[in-house]
Amino acid sequence: MRNIISRREFLRASAGFSGACLGSSLIFSGELAFAGTKKDDIFRREARYYEKLPNRRIKCKLCPRECVIDDQETGYCGARENHDGKYYTLVYGRAVSANVDPIEKKPLFHFLPGTTAFSIATAGCNVLCKFCQNWEISQARPDQIRSYKLFPKDVARYAKNAGTESIAYTYNEPVIFTEYVEDCAEAGHEQGVRSVMITNGYIQAEPMRDLCRVLDAVKIDLKAFTEDFYRKIVAGKLKPVLDTLTLLKSENEWTEIVYLVIPTLNDQAADLKKMCHWIYNELGPDVPLHFSRFYPIYRLKNLPPTPLATLEKARNIALDAGLHYAYIGNVPGNEGENTYCPNCKKIIIRRIGYQILENNLDSKGRCKFCKTSIPGVWH
Amino acid sequence: MKRRQFLKTSVAAGSGIYFGFLPGCQGNEQTKTRKLKELSRRLVEARSEAIRDKKGKLIGDEVGKLLSRAMENFFGESGAQKCWRQLFTPEDVVGIKINCLAGRGMSTHRELVDAIVEGVKSAGVPEKNIIIWDRANRDLKKAGYRIQTNRNKLKIYGTDQVGYSRRLYEYGEAGSFLSNILVEQCTAIVNVPILKDHGIVGLTNALKNFFGAIHNPNKYHDFSGDPYIADVNMFSEIRQKTRLTVTDALTAQFEGGPPFMPQWAWNFNGILLGMDRVALDAFAWKLIDEKRKTSGLPTLKEAGREPTYIRTAADESHRLGMDDLSKIELIQV
Numbered sequence: 001m002r003n004i005i006s007r008r009e010f011l012r013a014s015a016g017f018s019g020a021c022l023g024s025s026l027i028f029s030g031e032l033a034f035a036g037t038k039k040d041d042i043f044r045r046e047a048r049y050y051e052k053l054p055n056r057r058i059k060c061k062l063c064p065r066e067c068v069i070d071d072q073e074t075g076y077c078g079a080r081e082n083h084d085g086k087y088y089t090l091v092y093g094r095a096v097s098a099n100v101d102p103i104e105k106k107p108l109f110h111f112l113p114g115t116t117a118f119s120i121a122t123a124g125c126n127v128l129c130k131f132c133q134n135w136e137i138s139q140a141r142p143d144q145i146r147s148y149k150l151f152p153k154d155v156a157r158y159a160k161n162a163g164t165e166s167i168a169y170t171y172n173e174p175v176i177f178t179e180y181v182e183d184c185a186e187a188g189h190e191q192g193v194r195s196v197m198i199t200n201g202y203i204q205a206e207p208m209r210d211l212c213r214v215l216d217a218v219k220i221d222l223k224a225f226t227e228d229f230y231r232k233i234v235a236g237k238l239k240p241v242l243d244t245l246t247l248l249k250s251e252n253e254w255t256e257i258v259y260l261v262i263p264t265l266n267d268q269a270a271d272l273k274k275m276c277h278w279i280y281n282e283l284g285p286d287v288p289l290h291f292s293r294f295y296p297i298y299r300l301k302n303l304p305p306t307p308l309a310t311l312e313k314a315r316n317i318a319l320d321a322g323l324h325y326a327y328i329g330n331v332p333g334n335e336g337e338n339t340y341c342p343n344c345k346k347i348i349i350r351r352i353g354y355q356i357l358e359n360n361l362d363s364k365g366r367c368k369f370c371k372t373s374i375p376g377v378w379h
Numbered sequence: 380m381k382r383r384q385f386l387k388t389s390v391a392a393g394s395g396i397y398f399g400f401l402p403g404c405q406g407n408e409q410t411k412t413r414k415l416k417e418l419s420r421r422l423v424e425a426r427s428e429a430i431r432d433k434k435g436k437l438i439g440d441e442v443g444k445l446l447s448r449a450m451e452n453f454f455g456e457s458g459a460q461k462c463w464r465q466l467f468t469p470e471d472v473v474g475i476k477i478n479c480l481a482g483r484g485m486s487t488h489r490e491l492v493d494a495i496v497e498g499v500k501s502a503g504v505p506e507k508n509i510i511i512w513d514r515a516n517r518d519l520k521k522a523g524y525r526i527q528t529n530r531n532k533l534k535i536y537g538t539d540q541v542g543y544s545r546r547l548y549e550y551g552e553a554g555s556f557l558s559n560i561l562v563e564q565c566t567a568i569v570n571v572p573i574l575k576d577h578g579i580v581g582l583t584n585a586l587k588n589f590f591g592a593i594h595n596p597n598k599y600h601d602f603s604g605d606p607y608i609a610d611v612n613m614f615s616e617i618r619q620k621t622r623l624t625v626t627d628a629l630t631a632q633f634e635g636g637p638p639f640m641p642q643w644a645w646n647f648n649g650i651l652l653g654m655d656r657v658a659l660d661a662f663a664w665k666l667i668d669e670k671r672k673t674s675g676l677p678t679l680k681e682a683g684r685e686p687t688y689i690r691t692a693a694d695e696s697h698r699l700g701m702d703d704l705s706k707i708e709l710i711q712v
Contacts, residue, residue, distance in 0.1 A: 068579070070637055070638050071638040072480060072481070072482075299549065299554050
């Protein structure tokens, strides 16, 4: 992690942030946007995906929820508002967090390993996970959190100046600030900086296809493999997420999947097997699958952290199903953090936490030992 | 637990109303308990054509008289001051939670709020200890309220002025931060919602008005707000501090809500008053459905937005009040 601002700037920026995303370095000191003032209006942009209905109502066409929203009301995400029959995003250029993170933190293991990502977030989310790590920003509305003016060109400039290889849209759910993502990604590409999206995949096909045009990689949080879990714990649906995964495959978008294993709720072997077979059949054996350790938080404080044995069992299920790259996350030092060559079984990338200790890929992205091509974005 | 404490708690749990809700009521604990029981099963519908002048404008004094009449009938006392004194003591800080989302056309009327302020003051509460509030200053201004924050005067401001609680309040499916006006500043609340149709949850009245006190109401409209609206009303600060609900039905709306749609607004010229928010909502549902039928519209159920959260609020796990109108003593004046 790199800190590129002066002490004074750091203190100024720190004072304004909401406390989300601890462990990352704050790297900019944008202009503070005070909630509830006229300054809020500078972050309004007409939304790109919606349909007008009679009586000044609108229907949001961004995510599968398709919120029908009355005049003066916000959608489920809290970040989009109907104003006089016109639909607006309230978070365009309105960052609540901006940090330089290792790309491994996202986690993306097959995307420019050892590089950093300029990571930004806004307020709001289109689901309501009871285990959300960043619930203080994701479950709040933009006017409830101190935020910073950080328009796309600024994002690209900061990312470039920080020496990052990519911009990551992360912490909260980037689907809800899709217009901002698209424009940041374009501005980033002009500066030679790529873009990655860390998302729940709860999005309609049209906006996802548009995003694919500007994104270089996507990490999908597949939260479970049952509709029941999605309904009760996420307040969403599984099917649209699976649709997004197959869409990403058809668009040739580099994709990795994270599965947070929550004791008693989504750790049943039968469901994990079903999921791994689905991934193998629909997406192929080369999609990296990360089984991440759960820690009690937000509305699931009553559950224990995931036992290591459960994570190892899940990883073995994935490997047995034929998936080539199954990882264990949030357990620094575990052998499941390493990338192994599916052919010669040697370690290609050795990791501890977010650190790369050894990289045995050659310049063409192949295993140095047996020349097997390893899928990913390496350059 | 002593037997007496147990009985007190039982009455409170059964009615959704706490013993402490009648701090100024005279008599021993038994008398208070009996009185509470009576009141928790009573609601008043007060209407008058006299509240408007020939141009249809509200007359403040007449609205005040209507409120006094409703209070006297609800408490079974003559003299409104006696009634207000049963609810509040001079030490209270009273928040008047209004509803301003729909702007001037369909927000809690100032004439009614002024009458409530006078009533609270008549119980000995100093004006500086009264706060008229809703979600945001922006909403209050839109509805015609001028923001007032002077510490020695009547206060009017939104939660954005003071922020939300640090504590996350949780019950059932709901988990929210609460307005600091409710948590930190007020000891008692008068809930003053609008009688209005709602395009997603069916209707908005006594229970739903507290969505204006939480930081994340946008998360709680799925499944017609069921069970979220009931769950939010279970938060301790809401349950324990809400002493009275006065529904502003001076002008009501039976379709097209929550925004103001003049073509579906009607001069009901009345208020609904009670302590049982569930009963008030059940009655409001009846009124809206009756009006919809006479206007040729389908009932809320037929329209696919039956406010089932009202039943949930009355169920065994919530017990916030009574949804069976046959068990409610309705006083029409």
